[in-house]
Each structure stands twice: as C-alpha cells, then as structure tokens.
Amino acid sequence: MGRTITSNTFHFFNHTFILDLGIEIASIALALTYLFFLMRQNKICWFFGIASSLLGIVLFYKTALYSEALLYVYYVIIGIYGYILWSKKRDREALSVTWLKSRPLLIFLGLSIIGGLVLGFWFKNYTNADLPYFDAFTTSFSFMASYLEAKKYINAWVFWIFINGANIALYGTKLLYGYAILAFIYFVFSVIGYVQWKKSYQLKFH
Template identity: 40%
Template sequence: MDIFKILEIVGVTCGMLYLLLIIRENIWCWLFGILASAITVFLYIEFKLYLEAGLNFYYILAGIYGWIFWSRHKNKDRKTPVTDWIPRSHLLVLFAGTLLSLGLGQIMDLHTDSPRPFIDAGLTIFSFTATYMEARKVLSTWYYWFILNGVSVWLHIDRGLYFYAALSVFYTFMCIVGYLEWKKSYTSQTV
C-alpha cells in the first residue's frame, strides 16, 4: 500500500470521527475535522482537485472558528444552541452560489488542468456556506451537506479516490442522522 492510500485511510478515519462527534454536538469534532482536512489538502493537490484542496484549507480555518464559536456560545446545558435560517437566506445563498460557481468553474476551466472544473467549483462554493452554517449550528446545513456529499461520491469515484468516495457515501447517509439529532436539540430549545 502506498503512502497516498495510507493518508487517505487516516484522513477518512478522522473525517468519520468528526462527523460522529458533530452529530452528537461534541466540541472535539473540530479537532478531528482539522486533522482530516489537513491530510485532505495534501492529497487533493496530488490528485489535481485544486478547489477541493483550497476548500479543505478553508475547513481547517472553519474548524478553528467552530471550536471558538462553540466554546463561547454555550447555553445552560453547556452546548451551543441550534438555530435555523429563514427561506429568504437560502434563496440568496442559492442564487449567489450558482453565479459564483459558474464564474469560478469558468476560471478553473481556462487556467488549470482540472478535469471537472464546474463540479469542483460548485462543490467548493456551496461547501463554504454549508461549513459556515455548521460552525454556527444552523439546522438546515444538513440539507446542503446531503446534496454536496452525494455529488462528491461521483467526483471521488471519477478521480479514483475510492476511500473518499466511501466516506462521502457515509457522510450522505449520516446527514439524515445529523439532521434528526440537531432537530431534537432545536425543538427542545423552543419548548
């Protein structure tokens, strides 16, 4: 087994721990998210997924932000409360995200050797928002992640990153669990 497969397995393991801990609203999720993202940056550059590499660098920064935000915004149960956005916020995100994805995809198509520039761009742009929502504990982030992870399955298979494809399948299904768990927290806060 080569070093890239070993790193992929370690990155996938850290990513799984991150997801399981964030679903449980455990602040230690951020540590595993940061580790998984650092490994993934290296691998994605190697496999010419440049925007995904940049996105994972952002995930490292978002992990630090999430850790700080969750540490400072705790309720009486010592957890950061789950919130949600109004529909208008989602419409704005979808409109702006689509325009930015098309523009970034065009730039990547013209100036890099990225084999899937528009898919890479769309995943990158919308993942920025979903990650911000996750760090702020916005319930509807799970909808975004369900779609993003589903598309990522195909992209990873296309690039031969089969462990990451399997992780994306896991993430896709776990979005349902994450939504249900956070929904319980959200509902219990409003009662």
C-alpha cells in the first residue's frame, strides 16, 4: 500500500514536471521568435508574443508568481494592441521609432513605482506569492516597457535591459531555469534591439 502510494505520487510529480517543462520550452521558443521579429519591426512578432504569453500565464500561476501571471495577461492584451497599431497602412499613421520625451517619461516612471508598491503590498498581504515586492516591481515596470515597445519608443529597450537583468535572479530563485536563460537572452538582445532601433531612428535624419 505504502509503496503504491509512493509510486503513484512519484508518477504524478514526474508527469507534472514533464508537462511544466514542455510548456516552458514551448513558451521560450515562441518568445525567442517574437523577439527576432520584434527587433526587425515585423508585425507578425505579436502573434508569437501572444502565444508565448498564454503559456506563460499557466506556468507562472502554477508556481505562485501571480504578478508574473498577471503581467502575461497584459502581454496578451498589448500583443493585440501592438498588432493593430503596427498594421496601420497609411504613411501618416504608420509608426516609426522615436524617443519618449522627458516629461511623459517621468510620469511613466512614477506610475510604475506606485504600481510596484501597490502590487507588492497586495500580493504580500493577500496571497501566498513568493518575493512579492521584487516580483511586483519587475511586473510594474514591464507593463510600462511593453506599452512603450508597442508605441516604438526606443526607451523601452533601456528598461528591458534592467528588467531582464532582474528577472534572471527572480526566475533562478524559483528554479525556472529555462526562463532564467530566456531572461539572459532577452538581456543580450535588448542591448541589440536598442542599438538597432537607435540606428533606425538616426537614419530618419540622413
């Protein structure tokens, strides 16, 4: 009887581990494809981003990273928004890369800090979330960076560099090594994306 229960428990956890690993790998593959097309300003990037985010919601909910799960719900929404925005055909409506000016940038920063504090307080006191404030601040700033990214503001890449650096540590503590590796890759490609978008911006003046 005891051996049967132990065996069933082992198979259950083994099956769960394999399932979670499969979700993680699929989400990472889709996320990397999204990043590849994003740097090239190709609107199909949003389809891959949405698919990756849907898988991420499942995985982060299961690991009690509720801020991250909430963030990935937002990624789905911003993915739809980004695709619509990038699909505008007329030249006067077409988006081009640019810098966000200082005043609105400070407003976004302030809102992100407030959002991090509110989310952190909520998840610390009303859920079983791990690392509530760390998770909440990376989530709050990711909300901002994703919106700026959809609007093609170069500033978005600067924020992603810092966010992805922090996410390496966050995912590592949760033993989500696949996502930690993905965050490192994102960190590297955020630098590349910043350089590429900056060059694209400078070409407008030549």
